[in-house]
Amino acid sequence: QSVLTQPPSVSGAPGQRVTISCTGSSSNVGAGYDVHWYQQLPGAAPKLLIYANSNRPSGVPDRFSGSKSGTSASLAITGLQAEDEADYYCQSYDSSLSGSNVFGTGTKVTVL
Amino acid sequence: EVQLVESGGGLVKPGGSLRLSCAASGFTFSSAWMTWVRQAPGKGLEWVGRIKSKFDGGTTDYAAPVKGRFTISTDDSKTTLYLQMNSLKTEDTAVYYCTTPLAYSGTYTPDPFYLWGQGTLVTVSS
Numbered sequence: 001q002s003v004l005t006q007p008p009s010v011s012g013a014p015g016q017r018v019t020i021s022c023t024g025s026s027s028n029v030g031a032g033y034d035v036h037w038y039q040q041l042p043g044a045a046p047k048l049l050i051y052a053n054s055n056r057p058s059g060v061p062d063r064f065s066g067s068k069s070g071t072s073a074s075l076a077i078t079g080l081q082a083e084d085e086a087d088y089y090c091q092s093y094d095s096s097l098s099g100s101n102v103f104g105t106g107t108k109v110t111v112l
Numbered sequence: 113e114v115q116l117v118e119s120g121g122g123l124v125k126p127g128g129s130l131r132l133s134c135a136a137s138g139f140t141f142s143s144a145w146m147t148w149v150r151q152a153p154g155k156g157l158e159w160v161g162r163i164k165s166k167f168d169g170g171t172t173d174y175a176a177p178v179k180g181r182f183t184i185s186t187d188d189s190k191t192t193l194y195l196q197m198n199s200l201k202t203e204d205t206a207v208y209y210c211t212t213p214l215a216y217s218g219t220y221t222p223d224p225f226y227l228w229g230q231g232t233l234v235t236v237s238s
Binding site (some may be wrong): 002033034036040042045046047048051052057087088089091092093096097099100101102103105106 | 147157161229
């Protein structure tokens with residue numbers, strides 16, 4: 001099991017706002033390491049959605065936003081759209097792990 | 113075109129070996145830090161291991177479940193990344209992706225993974 005915990009699923013109606021948490025500890029998120037977020041559509045490779053806690057790569061809609069506080073990070077999707085239905089993963093660094101890179105447990109977003 | 117293309121997946125028996133390849137194009141492969149990530153069927157993403165560029169020492173790091181069994185290497189002349197997998201277990205069954213930060217490399221801890229391949233499926237079963 002990952003050291004970064006995410007809710008298994010979140011859902012919302014089109015147009016609504018949903019948030020996904022990524023809860024870590026003092027050896028990863030709380031130690032000040034960056035958190036990145038990925039979107040994985042069904043049958044596709046992951047796509048970088050947010051990097052360094054709150055930055056969007058070029059081409060990512062501003063409906064997606066990220067934040068970090070203490071030992072947790074969050075991804076928010078505002079104005080939810082049907083095409084946002086996907087799995088979302090956070091990623092960070094944990095100095096206590098072999099290799100140190102770690103992904104969150106993943107969250108399935110369902111658009112009702 | 114900037115891309116990564118994995119190959120080499122397939123069905124292998126427990127205890128067997130397999131070598132995956134990841135052909136890179138469109139960027140300076142010799143300067144890139146390359147990573148393997150896997151995803152078991154219906155499960156989440158799992159970081160497998162990483163190799164630094166030769167300029168940065170060419171060293172490797174591995175996740176605990178694969179350390180001592182998997183080996184990552186590169187051939188800069190062929191712009192190709194490899195994952196040699198030995199002593200395979202049923203729990204190694206997964207889609208294996210290669211990935212790299214590209215322009216996002218070196219500024220953040222950890223590096224974010226910007227460019228991904230399409231993945232190749234490895235099935236370990238008797």
